[in-house]
Amino acid sequence: MDFSNLTLITPSRIDSRWSREDIRGALRVRFSIGRNSYRVDPGLYKLGNPGKKAEVIVTANYKLSFDVVRKNLVGMDAWILVLETYGINVWCAAGKGTFGTDELIRQIKDSRLDLYVSNKRVIVPQLGGPGISGHKVKESSGFAVKFGPVRAEDLRDYLAGGLKKDQAMRSVRFDLKDRLILAPVEVVNSLRYLLYAMVIMVGISGISSHGYSLTDLWNEGVLAALYLILAYFTGAFLSPVLLPWLPFRHFGGKGMVAGFATFGIVALLSWSSNPPLYFAGWFLISGAISSFLAMNFTGASTYTSLSGVQKEMRLFVPLQIAFVVVGLVMIVVSKFV
Amino acid sequence: MNSQSYLRNVSTLTYDAAKCIGCSMCVEVCPHNVFIMTHKRAEIVEKDRCMECGACALNCKPGALSVKQGVGCASAVIWGFLKGTEPTCDCGAGKEASCC
Numbered sequence: 001m002d003f004s005n006l007t008l009i010t011p012s013r014i015d016s017r018w019s020r021e022d023i024r025g026a027l028r029v030r031f032s033i034g035r036n037s038y039r040v041d042p043g044l045y046k047l048g049n050p051g052k053k054a055e056v057i058v059t060a061n062y063k064l065s066f067d068v069v070r071k072n073l074v075g076m077d078a079w080i081l082v083l084e085t086y087g088i089n090v091w092c093a094a095g096k097g098t099f100g101t102d103e104l105i106r107q108i109k110d111s112r113l114d115l116y117v118s119n120k121r122v123i124v125p126q127l128g129g130p131g132i133s134g135h136k137v138k139e140s141s142g143f144a145v146k147f148g149p150v151r152a153e154d155l156r157d158y159l160a161g162g163l164k165k166d167q168a169m170r171s172v173r174f175d176l177k178d179r180l181i182l183a184p185v186e187v188v189n190s191l192r193y194l195l196y197a198m199v200i201m202v203g204i205s206g207i208s209s210h211g212y213s214l215t216d217l218w219n220e221g222v223l224a225a226l227y228l229i230l231a232y233f234t235g236a237f238l239s240p241v242l243l244p245w246l247p248f249r250h251f252g253g254k255g256m257v258a259g260f261a262t263f264g265i266v267a268l269l270s271w272s273s274n275p276p277l278y279f280a281g282w283f284l285i286s287g288a289i290s291s292f293l294a295m296n297f298t299g300a301s302t303y304t305s306l307s308g309v310q311k312e313m314r315l316f317v318p319l320q321i322a323f324v325v326v327g328l329v330m331i332v333v334s335k336f337v
Numbered sequence: 338m339n340s341q342s343y344l345r346n347v348s349t350l351t352y353d354a355a356k357c358i359g360c361s362m363c364v365e366v367c368p369h370n371v372f373i374m375t376h377k378r379a380e381i382v383e384k385d386r387c388m389e390c391g392a393c394a395l396n397c398k399p400g401a402l403s404v405k406q407g408v409g410c411a412s413a414v415i416w417g418f419l420k421g422t423e424p425t426c427d428c429g430a431g432k433e434a435s436c437c
Binding site for chain 1 (some may be wrong): 341342344345347348349362364365366367368369370378383386387388389390391392393395398406407408409410411413414421424
């Protein structure tokens with residue numbers, strides 16, 4: 001008989017406290033530096049000294065997910081079962097299917113979980129729900145799936161309270177704090193587009209009624225770069241942060257209003273010898289850029305649906321394109337009138 | 338902020354109350370409190386809060402719920418459009434990369 005596939009994998013022991021390296025790593029990924037390779041090895045881990053009756057907490061192999069779980073279980077004894085999600089957090093991986101039914105069944109079997117625990121159940125983060133079908137896991141592995149709280153910070157209360165969730169533990173939030181954490185990722189991720197836009201807009205600044213002028217390129221170019229940075233930050237940072245207080249349900253609408261507003265204020269403060277048409281052109285472009293970036297924040301938000309995003313994009317993408325084209329024409333024409 | 342809701346009347350969530358066995362898994366997995374239990378049956382109380390994550394349908398053993406599962410992400414829609422596929426989180430960089 002071949003026992004080669006029954007080799008016991010001795011679970012690794014981990015500490016629930018964060019080291020300095022863990023803290024530095026968490027800060028780095030928040031600013032989008034090397035976040036796709038911030039991983040732990042999938043498999044079964046021991047936290048403290050878990051016995052046969054200890055609970056099994058399932059998480060993703062994105063190191064920040066893993067670290068947040070262990071940090072919130074300081075001083076407790078538990079098993080942690082890490083699924084291979086290619087370094088992606090639970091919710092996103094569940095949406096993609098990597099944090100999924102098959103992977104959970106595979107890890108339960110590969111780690112020989114049945115040898116370590118007697119209560120035959122695993123606690124899956126609630127946000128793993130889009131990828132994990134509890135009844136299918138049970139049918140295939142014999143382990144029941146209990147969907148735990150949304151946030152790891154509620155894990156301790158959930159475990160202490162006999163695996164009962166109240167409505168707050170079940171609900172996804174999108175508070176100011178969450179948005180302040182997510183907005184920098186958005187700001188850093190789209191920086192290259194800001195750079196492309198700057199090359200184009202600074203280049204256009206050199207166009208003048210007396211041919212291509214390097215003086216204009218410099219004078220107008222600085223202003224163009226500043227306007228672009230303003231629209232960029234309005235769409236990628238300010239709009240996400242002010243989200244609930246901006247008008248419209250469409251993220252593109254919220255971003256457009258914010259883009260118009262911040263450009264309007266700055267234009268009034270920086271009114272120069274340029275004709276109104278020049279400012280009108282920039283007004284449209286600023287609104288379009290901010291609208292586009294705010295629309296991209298739908299991906300970071302916790303309450304937008306695909307059907308909704310498709311609906312708003314059918315409305316706002318043509319509008320954004322039209323505003324950029326018309327705005328560019330206005331800016332160029334303004335140099336000849 | 339539990340009351341956050343996105344566009345109205347867009348969710349593809351459907352529910353066949355006749356198939357419900359009252360297990361309340363939908364209440365357990367829904368992160369936006371779309372369901373409540375009344376008289377041992379699930380009831381949709383706030384469909385506009387649904388973000389089409391698909392957790393309820395996937396965990397509804399009798400198949401009383403269905404929803405077109407998807408990510409509410411504009412970048413994903415754009416990448417899907419450019420690559421001629423369904424909306425995808427892959428941002429054009431393959432299985433091992435992610436934008437969210």
